[in-house]
Amino acid sequence: MISLPSIKTLTxxxxxxxxxxxxxxxxxxxxxxxxxxxxxLIESHLKKILEIIQEKEKVKLILLTHHHLDHSEGAEWLSEKTEAPVGAYKNLKLNPNLEWVKLGDQDLLKGDSFTLQVLHTPGHTSDHICLFLTETQALFSGDLILGEGSTTLNPPDGNLKDYMESLYFLKDLNPEVLFPGHGPSGNAGKRIQELIQHRKQRHQEILDCLQKGITEPEEIVQIVYKNLNPSLLGPAVGNVKAHLDTIQHGEKFFK
Ligand SMILES: [Zn+2]
Structure with missing residues (x-):
């Protein structure tokens, strides 16, 4: 019998x-x-992690799904306290003084009763990885797939073609449960399918704008994003630019 690894979530x-x-x-x-x-780097949060792990010697590795500070900023603090190295995709730029492990696509990482497979999944950022828990087919999806809504693709680090290819790859992998970087966990296959549909629809809406002669990203945003929270205007413009980039390059990638 396979004993399932414990997964604790702290937001x-x-x-x-x-x-x-x-x-x-x-x-x-x-x-x-x-x-x-x-x-x-919020001390109350990092201290809670230390409380949960109880003995700092038990920590073997601290993984980063990508470089964005809301995921990575506490890594140095936690690495110092636990003396565990930080693992991240090989092109992610970390403090050179930090002990770190450069990860590659398909690398296998062993815990006590589980194996994590590293999956290079660019799109949100070029250094993004998902972690696949092989024993239970659970997917830790970072910011590529959020628990709700869709992720930002701010070019040039964000890239729509990469993002779609990552989604298609994960769809074929067929994971069971999704543990996202933000938002609730849930059914992985359903979320992946929703996001592919969402991007296809957005792409068509943007093509329709271009056909009407509306070409400025800021103008397109006003048309295709209904009831947009004003604080998300920047990311929405980034997403539209990511779509326009692929159209400009004549890239065809929607299956
Ligand atoms: Zn992010």
Whole structure:
């Protein structure tokens, strides 16, 4: 019988329209722990992680799904306290004084009773990884797939073609449960399908604007984003630019 690894979720107190209820930190395992996304440098949050792990020696690795500060900023603090190295995709730029492990696509990371597979999944950022828990087919999806709504694709680091290819890859992987970087966990297959549909629809709406001669990203946003929260205007413009980039390059990637 496979014993299922323990997964503890701790949400950082940094809620916002971008981070939803806050950044999710995941603590996996019982004896040899792996922490996914320590979150922002908020001492109350980081201290709670230490309380949960009890013995700092148990932490084997601190993983970052990508470089954005709401996921990575607490890594140095936590690495110092636990003496565990930080693992991140090989092109992510970390403080050179930090002990860190450069990860590649498909790398396998062993905990006490579980294996995490590293999946390079660019789109939200070029250094983004998802972590696939092979024993239970659970997917830790970082900011590529959020628990609610859709992620930002701010070019040039954000890229729509990469994002769609990552989604199609994950769809074929067929994970069971989703543990996102923000928002609630849920059915992975359903979320992936929703997001593919959402992007296809958005792409068509933007093509329709272009056909009517509306070409400025700021103008397109006003038409395709209904009831947009004003604080999300910047990210929405970024998303529209990501779509326009692919149209300009004549890239066809919607299956
Ligand atoms: Zn992010």
């Amino acid at each position: 950082a107190p940094n809620p916002s329209p971008m981070t939803l209820s806050g950044t999710n930190t995941y603590i996996l395992g019982e004896k040899d722990l792996i922490i996914i996304d320590p979150g922002p």
